[in-house]
Amino acid sequence: MKTLDLAGTWRLRAEFIDVGPERFAEVAGRPKGKFSFIHGVKRRFPAKQGFIQAQVPCDVITPLMENNLLEEPLDKKNTDDCLWICDYSWWFLREFEVDKELLNCEEVRLYIEILDYKADIIINNMPVASHKNAFRPLDIDVKRYLREGSNQIIIRLTSGFEDHYPNDSISYYCANGNGIADQRVYLRKPAYSMGWDWCKPVPTCGIGRKIELRGVSGAHITGFRADTVSIHDNKADIELYFEITNLSICSADDAVLWYEICDANGRVICERKDLYLAGGINFITEYKTIEKAKLWWPNGYGLQNLYIARAGVICRGHENEMQPKTVGLRTLVLRQDKLPDGSREFRFIVNGVPIFCKGGNWVPADSVYLRIPLSTYRTLVDEAAYMNSNMLRIWGGGLYEPDEFYDYCSQKGILVMHDFMYACAYYPDHLPWFVHEARLEAEYQVKRLAHHCCIAVWTGNNEVHESYTDWFDEHQQADYYFGSRLFNYIFPEIVRNHAPRVPYMPSSPFFGDRANSLYAGDTHVWNHMRKDSEIGMKNAADLYAFDRLAAKVRFSSEYGFHGPLVRSSVERYHCGEPVSMDGEIWRHHGEHHKKHEHIVERIRVHLADEAKLHDLDGYLLYGGIVQGLMYADMALALRRFEHCSGCLIWMYNDCWPETGWTPIDYYLTRKISYYFLKRAFEPRKLILRAEQGTAVVTVINETPEDLKAELEYGFFTFKGDMQSIGLWSVDMAAHSRMQFEFPAKDMGFDGAYYVRQIDGDFFGVATSIRGYYRDISVENAGLKIEKMEQIGNELLVTVSSKTYCPLVYLRCPDDTVRFDDNFFEMLPGQRKKVRVFDCVGDLEVQAVPIDNR
Known part of the structure; x- marks a missing residue:
């Protein structure tokens, strides 16, 4: 090629x-000069002359910003x-040179990966396509x-809305806040x-x-996947599937297919x-066995061993090689067996091992999604894995991400x-053209992603589907299940044809007596956390309601809480403007009244009086802590209950800077809540x-x-005393869980219970305190930094506490500095080592001030 x-x-x-596109000659012939807008009373008028330069691929927003015709949309x-x-309408033009070698190819295909949205393409004064x-x-x-x-190529783009204004709409609720x-x-x-x-x-x-011309002759591979059929005796039986297109329409041809599977040490299959x-x-299927198979596992459950698949076709003297694909050897099933109480589990089984899925919902990483660099994808996936996540859910209002994103997920063990x-x-x-587009889109995306083990x-x-069963009363409900033809009939067939070993479900949430059931399938818990629900959540800060919910839910694929950004991120979107909690910019970036009140209510219940929250730094600190x-x-x-097999937060990342749901913000800075989730998701817990x-x-x-550990359990007082009650020897198999109990009288507001490992630190410490810190009275913790050791770009800090401290944090002048842990609790007399990355400036340890009732 x-x-x-x-x-x-x-x-x-x-x-x-x-x-319109028929006026392409007029547009291409505009007088020379630099394009600009003439500002009228109510709108911009495009000047008749000139163009601006655009570095394609791009959204029009980027060159408009570069030419001072638009400010950064996400600021202020x-x-x-x-x-x-x-x-x-937006007109892209360019001239390019074509040589004879390219024209000698049997086909020269114009490939443009994304056209957003309504596109007309003209090449050399001839209309070529609409899209x-x-x-x-x-x-x-x-x-x-x-x-x-x-x-010359001309591409005319519009938003596409002009085809559907003013009356086309069948949605009751997509025009949200x-x-x-x-x-x-x-x-x-x-x-x-x-x-x-x-x-x-x-x-x-x-x-x-990608935007390119592709010259092709002979035959080429247009589809590939490598499915693991079974794993046994240190071997993996795999099915290699090739879709090969021969450009000779009216004849058959001899050809050679070659392929190889390689690991880090070289070829394991070569045929x-x-x-x-x-x-x-043409469709070709090959069955092979890989000896000494190195399996791929989700993050925390094992290594992410990967192989590289290469293949090519030689036909009529032309050889075309496909892009190398990264593949992993793993089996995966979605088990939904009936449980003794009549409910059903919802559990992913990888390589025969049940997986507890931890992570979050993924949305596009920028409101201007065409400008997201690969480095952002890499950072976000790395940070998800470091937070001990093993699953991301790609939310349906965003986009299908680039191939590199899925490669990164496979490399980091993110399902x-x-x-x-x-x-x-x-x-x-109900519209034939829409169904046709939906089918082509689904076939393309499922085929494109079929080889990714993630x-x-x-x-x-x-x-x-949840909207039909849960959101509207009978007088508001539609007469027809719009979309069901796609979700319930067309898409399952497409997945079965192009990714037969990948499970399919009509929606998220789904399964049970209604789409968003607690007792089967995955659950979006929002409706179940209302005060009038069977869970009976008393207020926005009711932690004990979580136990009542977790006792029922099988897999929570959405739950979430708001939290503010760190100060540097707030200042960044203010762009030099004064930062005020009463300011329009502050409110514009997500600080609307209802959200703010929920955050303040949680702070009042667990941490501090509202008087402390009128100060920006106080609000950012306490708001970040209660989110975490x-x-x-x-x-x-959710992790306590064996019948539950997943907790995915809404949401993991953000497309713009706002007080929102995420533990990592638009600028890729960790919020305070990141560290709480990292601890909660630890694989040894x-x-x-x-x-x-x-x-x-x-x-x-x-x-x-397999693990062996000696666990000590006992109680401590908030004055600093500790009393061991007993020891428990743990002998655990890999991929397992267990429980033990001990008598524990109510200590009221005088102390709490603890369990800790005394022959190592891979299990850490757990206490019976779970928020409501205002109800306890602790002594001055006597925190201090005992030792700091520089190791490369890392600073190893040893912190100690004389008494119990519920919230200890290391503070650096640069609030973007990353720690391996922060905002943690410490037992009386405990020493804790914390790694700090790329810290510049003085480091200090502090206890979060708590207002006792």
């Missing part, structure tokens, strides 16, 4: 929306000043439009770009990822196979629960609950090693 990369410098200008209140992008789907590439043969030497257009249900592009309850609308329009290919698509891109709306599957399950949508406290306590409640005269200790070992 010969490629001609079309990325690079293009010319760009805007026109009014009624300047600038999202309010970018909605006009939908009102124009209306940002979720599947334009991939067409354009050889007949090309000529040797100089060529920040949403601006119900018509998004017709557009196959990221729905969140028009706003959601957690982000402002930033309309997108542009060209994304050549003679083929006789019909014109068009992916993947929605198709449909969320919170009734989709028009893909754990495909889900048809986010919350569409709520997240961690819910995670531990002690969980202690003391209630009604009994202390129950849950011991979890998710690692692949």
Whole structure:
């Protein structure tokens, strides 16, 4: 295959929306000069002359910013000043050279991975194609439009909304708090770009990822996957599937398929196979056994061993090699067996081992998604793994991410629960053109991602089915289950055909007597946490309600709590403007009244009086802590129960800077809650609950090693005394859990119970205290830093405490500095070592001030 990369410098200008593709010559012939807008009374008028440069791939927002025609949308209140992008057509132009070698290929295909959104393509003054789907590439043969030497390509893009204004809409609820257009249900592009309850609308329009000409002759591989069929006797039986397209339509041809599977030490499989290919698509399946198989495991459960698959086809004297694929050897099933109480489990089994899934929901990492660099994907996946996550759920209002993201997930042991891109709306599957696009999109994406070992399950949508069963009364309910033709019939067939060993479910949440049941399938817990629900959550800070919920739920794929950013991130989006908690910029970035009140209520219950929260630093500190406290306590409640097999927070990452759900912010800075989740997700974990005269200790070992440990349990007083009650010898198999109990009278507000490992530290410490710190009175902890040792770019800090301290934190002048732990509790007399990364400036240890009642 010969490629001609079309990325690079293009010319760009805007026109009014009624300047259609038939007027391409007029637009291309605009007078020279630099493009600008003339500002009228109510709108911008595109100047008649000139272009600006655009470095494609890009969203139009980027070159507009580079040419001072638009400010950064995510700063200050600038999202309010970018909605006009939908009102124009955007014209990309470029000249390029084509040589004879490329034209001698049997086909020359124009491949554009993302066109957002409604695209018309003109090559050398001839209309070539139209395209209306940002979720599947334009991939067409354009050889007949090309000529040797100089060529020109014009791409006209619009938002696509103009085709559906003003009346097209069948959604009752997609125009949420920040949403601006119900018509998004017709557009196959990221729905969140028009706003959601957690982000402002930033309309997108542009060209994304790869854009190139591909010259192809002979036959080439158009589909590949490597499925692990079985694992036995240190061997893996695999099925290699190839889809091969022969460009000779009216004849059959001799061909050779070669392929190899390699590990870090070299080839483990190397084969050549003679083929006789019909014109068009051919399907080849090979069954092989890999000796001394190195298995792939989710993070915490074992190593992430990976292999590289290479393959190529030689046909009619032409050899075409596919892009190397990273594959892992692992089996995966979704087990939903009936339990003794009549409910059903919802558990992923990898290599025969039940997995407890920990992690979060993934949304696009930028409101302007076409500008996300690969380094951001790498950092976010690395940080998820470091937080001890082993699953991310790709939420259905975002996008299908680039191949590199899934490679990173496989490398770090992150399973992916993947929605198709449909969320919170009734989709028009009564329209033939929409169904056709949906089918092509699903086939492309499932085939593209089929070889990734991280893909754990495909889900048809986010919350569409739940909306039918839980959200509306009979007078509001639609007469037809819009979207069900896709989610219940078309998509399961596509997954079965193109990824037959990947489970499918019609929606998330799904299964049970209704879509969002507690007793089967996965659950989005929002409705179950209302005061009027069977859980009976008394207030926004009720930790004990988490136990009542966890006693029922099988797999929580969404639960969440808000928390503020660190100060440097707040200052960053203010861009030099004064930071005020009464300011419009502050409120614009997620600090609306209802959210703020929930955060303040949790602080009042657990930490401090409201008077301390009028100070920005106090609010950021306490707000970050209560977010972490709520997240961690819910995670531990879910992990205690053996019938539960997953806790995914809503949400892991963010597309813009706001007071929101995430433990890591838009700027890739860890929020305070990150450390609470990191501890709650540890693969070796002690969980202690003391209630009604009994202390129950849950011991979890998710690692692949058998463990022996000596655990001490006892009580301590808040004045600093400790009393051991007994020892428990733990002898645990890999991938196992156990519980033991000891008598525990109610200590009131005088002390609490603890369990700790005394012959090592891989289990750490657990106490029976779970928030409500205002109800206890602790002595001055006498915290101090005993030792600091520089090791490369790491600082190893030893901290000690004389008495019990519920919240200890290390503070650095730079609040973006990362720690391996922070905001932790310490027992009387305890010493703790903390690693600090890239710390510049003085480091101090502090106790979080708590207002006792």
